[in-house]
Amino acid sequence: MKPEIRILGIDDSPFDKFSQKRILVIGTVFRGGTVLDGVMSTTVAVDGTDATKKLIEMINKSKFKPQLRCVILDGIALGGFNVIDIHALHKKTKIPVMVVIRKYPDLLKIKTILTKLKKEKAVTLIEKAGAIHKAGNIYIQIKGMTLKAAEETLKITCTRSYLPEPIRAAHIIAAGVVKGESKGRA
Amino acid sequence: MKPEIRILGIDDSPFDKFSQKRILVIGTVFRGGTVLDGVMSTTVAVDGTDATKKLIEMINKSKFKPQLRCVILDGIALGGFNVIDIHALHKKTKIPVMVVIRKYPDLLKIKTILTKLKKEKAVTLIEKAGAIHKAGNIYIQIKGMTLKAAEETLKITCTRSYLPEPIRAAHIIAAGVVKGESKGRA
Numbered sequence: 001m002k003p004e005i006r007i008l009g010i011d012d013s014p015f016d017k018f019s020q021k022r023i024l025v026i027g028t029v030f031r032g033g034t035v036l037d038g039v040m041s042t043t044v045a046v047d048g049t050d051a052t053k054k055l056i057e058m059i060n061k062s063k064f065k066p067q068l069r070c071v072i073l074d075g076i077a078l079g080g081f082n083v084i085d086i087h088a089l090h091k092k093t094k095i096p097v098m099v100v101i102r103k104y105p106d107l108l109k110i111k112t113i114l115t116k117l118k119k120e121k122a123v124t125l126i127e128k129a130g131a132i133h134k135a136g137n138i139y140i141q142i143k144g145m146t147l148k149a150a151e152e153t154l155k156i157t158c159t160r161s162y163l164p165e166p167i168r169a170a171h172i173i174a175a176g177v178v179k180g181e182s183k184g185r186a
Numbered sequence: 187m188k189p190e191i192r193i194l195g196i197d198d199s200p201f202d203k204f205s206q207k208r209i210l211v212i213g214t215v216f217r218g219g220t221v222l223d224g225v226m227s228t229t230v231a232v233d234g235t236d237a238t239k240k241l242i243e244m245i246n247k248s249k250f251k252p253q254l255r256c257v258i259l260d261g262i263a264l265g266g267f268n269v270i271d272i273h274a275l276h277k278k279t280k281i282p283v284m285v286v287i288r289k290y291p292d293l294l295k296i297k298t299i300l301t302k303l304k305k306e307k308a309v310t311l312i313e314k315a316g317a318i319h320k321a322g323n324i325y326i327q328i329k330g331m332t333l334k335a336a337e338e339t340l341k342i343t344c345t346r347s348y349l350p351e352p353i354r355a356a357h358i359i360a361a362g363v364v365k366g367e368s369k370g371r372a
Contacts, residue, residue, distance in 0.1 A: 026363070034220055035346055036355050039362025062367055160221055169222050176225025177210070177363050181248055 001152045004032045006067040008095075009157075009166020010055065011074040012044070013174035020046055023079045025054070026174040029064045030166040033159035038064050039173065044079045049121065051082040056092045065093070070145065070153050073099045074167040076129055081114060083122040086129050086143045096145035098153065099129065100167060104139055137162040187338045190218045192253040194281075195343075195352020196241065197260040198230070199360035206232055209265045211240070212360040215250045216352040219345030224250050225359065230265045235307065237268040242278045251279070256331065256339050259285045260353040262315055267300060269308040272315050272329045282331035284339065285315065286353060290325055323348040 007030050015023040022043045029038035042058040044051045059065055076099045077083045086097045107126070114122045129141045135154055142150045157164035176182040193216050201209040208229040215224035228244040230237045245251055262285045263269045272283045293312070300308045315327045321340055328336045343350035362368040 024363070036222070036358060038368045039359050040367040041363050042366065058366075064367075172222060173225050173359050173363075177212070177227050177359075180228065180244075181226040181250075182224045 001149065001156065003156055005069040005153075005156065006031055006037065006064065007153065007157055007164070007166050008040075008059065008064070008068050008071045009074070009164060009168075009170045010071065010078075011167050011170035011174055012078040013178040015046060015079065015178070017046055017080055022046065024174055024178055025051075025058075025078055026170045026177075027058060027062075028166045028170045028173065029068070030157065030169070033157040033165045036169060040064070044082050046082070047080040047117075047119075048082045051078045052085040052088050055084060055089055059093045059095065065095075068095050070096045070098060072153075072157070072164050072167050073097065074163075074171060075099065075101060076126060076141065077122075081117070081119055081122050083125040085125050086141065090144040094144075096149070097143045098145065098150050099141040100164060101132065101139040101141070102163075104132070187335065187342065189342055191255040191339075191342065192217055192223065192250065193339065193343055193350070193352050194226075194245065194250070194254050194257045195260070195350060195354075195356045196257065196264075197353050197356035197360055198264040199364040201232060201265065201364070203232055203266055208232065210360055210364055211237075211244075211264055212356045212363075213244060213248075214352045214356045214359065215254070216343065216355070219343040219351045222355060226250070230268050232268070233266040233303075233305075234268045237264045238271040238274050241270060241275055245279045245281065251281075254281050256282045256284060258339075258343070258350050258353050259283065260349075260357060261285065261287060262312060262327065263308075267303070267305055267308050269311040271311050272327065276330040280330075282335070283329045284331065284336050285327040286350060287318065287325040287327070288349075290318070 009028045013024040025042050027040040031037050042054045044054050090097045111123050132139050172182040195214045199210040211228050213226040217223050228240045230240050276283045297309050318325050358368040
């Protein structure tokens, strides 16, 4: 794998679930683990169901798309419970997808909450996303790429912390724009 | 000068001068020329006079402020003709200021336009900003720092192009958030 591969990292912005209907989502295009080549953005509905569609649109209309070798998501949902269908995201963009999870999730608890909220579709998408693999200090789910390729991608992109630089930067940018200043993290 | 000094790079977003009243301004906190440590943001009035005040507020309330060794501005104005008073910016923040100019400006033309628009205050601020120095392929104006310190700062921060990385990134982020996708540049 080339050290200068282009990777898209996606994260959402902090939001107030009581007052906000839509939230900003930031995508950063990185060359390897160091150079910010571009930024894209979209919005998704808080606790809605449009995250998959909005990400597919954002990626497919991007001029960076032909160069992208992987999409890294910071968690499988945006804007609360707006769960991303990583199979559909891969199928409609033809780009390998990696979900990064910081802490091993309590799936039973998440499913119980979602079922109570009558969000059965979200439960289905989480189950469909497949096996959760440990990779260094984090966990990942993958679609359209091998575990070996995912590990190589992490090796190239985790230059500043245990998180891939594209999602670390997406997180900082989304927070800085929406809150006036990022807290930074990791 | 330490290679890991913290620098704040500031740029505004693209805007439509006929329909927009305020525009987004992005500040990126970089460690040296490579690591994005944080992002801050504010807004300024298109062709207004609040740029200096808004930047001073943004910087003085930032938790990154104690670490900042230089503020780099991408041009002396934000949102059209909202000219920044770099003396006041330095005085109120105590941080050295550098204005980066890509092409040597046609000052006479700019002053003629501003005078026609009855923006004499903007003309005064541009004149007050002082000598324009050539530094590599760009031009700079400085306040609160020596030309030598400015050149060292450029050497540390111009890692990916002829522009300091903090303003290159601020430009990409501001465009990506406002337009949905950055064009990127040099």
